[in-house]
Amino acid sequence: MNRTVLIVGFIMTAALVGVLYFALGKDPQAIDSPLVGHAAPDFTLKAVGTGQSLNLAQYRGKPVVLNFWATWCRPCWEEHPVLTETSQAMGDRVQFVGVVFQDDERKITDFLQQRGWAYPTLVDDRGKTAIAYGVGGVPETFFLNKNGTIVAKYTGPMSGDILQEYIQKAMR
Numbered sequence: 092m093n094r095t096v097l098i099v100g101f102i103m104t105a106a107l108v109g110v111l112y113f114a115l116g117k118d119p120q121a122i123d124s125p126l127v128g129h130a131a132p133d134f135t136l137k138a139v140g141t142g143q144s145l146n147l148a149q150y151r152g153k154p155v156v157l158n159f160w161a162t163w164c165r166p167c168w169e170e171h172p173v174l175t176e177t178s179q180a181m182g183d184r185v186q187f188v189g190v191v192f193q194d195d196e197r198k199i200t201d202f203l204q205q206r207g208w209a210y211p212t213l214v215d216d217r218g219k220t221a222i223a224y225g226v227g228g229v230p231e232t233f234f235l236n237k238n239g240t241i242v243a244k245y246t247g248p249m250s251g252d253i254l255q256e257y258i259q260k261a262m263r
Contacts (some may be wrong), residue, residue, distance in 0.1 A: 124225060124244040131157070131235050132223040136190065136213035139199050143210055148239070150186045154261035155235040156254075158166045159221055159229075161194045162202040164229045170248035175207040177254050185258055188213065192229075202254070236262040 126132075135146040147155070158174055160167040176185040187210035191199050196214055203212060215221055224233060227246075233259045234243040243260045245253065 106177070106217050114253060123239070126225065126233070126241045127244060129241060131155075131233065132184050132220070133240050134215075134220045134223065136215055137219060138215055139191070139196060139203065139212045143212060145188075147188070148190070150235075151237065151239050153183070153237050154185045154258065155239075156185060156187045156258065156261070157233040159192065159215075159224065159226045159231045161192050161228045161245055162198045163194065166248040167230045168206070171202075171206050173251050173254055175209040175247060177222075177251060177258070178209040181258070182244065185261070190215050192216075192218045192222055192226075202233075232257070235256065236261050236263070 096110075119231050131147060133147050135144050137143065138145050146247075156178075158170075160171070163259050174187060178185075183189075189210065189212035190214060192215035194214075198223075199212065199214065222233075230246075230248055232245045232249065234245075236242050244245070246258055249257070
């Protein structure tokens with residue numbers, strides 16, 4: 092065997108093991124989105140149930156909780172009641188928006204009828220909006236201030252306390 096190939100292979104393997112060692116133990120919350128501090132990517136998507144086109148920009152002037160989720164996501168099932176109850180409690184002070192991707196609209200409608208429906212839920216058919224936000228998995232939630240700037244991102248299901256903490260960041 093060629094000694095150079097062996098050395099290069101060893102170096103590549105060691106580098107890969109090092110990256111995996113340091114990356115696997117990290118909390119996903121510790122990884123900030125590069126979008127935080129920047130204007131939220133604008134989008135227009137169709138609302139579940141009505142087919143009405145809604146644009147993110149129409150919510151400027153109030154904080155927005157933008158939640159990416161899917162019906163096949165078990166943590167999303169657990170988180171949904173927290174989002175629904177908080178949305179109802181906040182009234183028109185904060186706009187909640189759900190974006191569902193990689194899912195079927197009939198399944199989404201069934202989910203919402205069973206679990207509650209308190210705010211607009213939009214369908215991201217091709218996943219372009221999720222890609223624009225850098226969504227790596229669901230649930231992921233972005234918090235926008237009244238000017239449309241992303242002030243925070245949360246990865247994973249939220250408790251009521253965590254959701255309130257992040258909403259306060261968006262209301263500042």
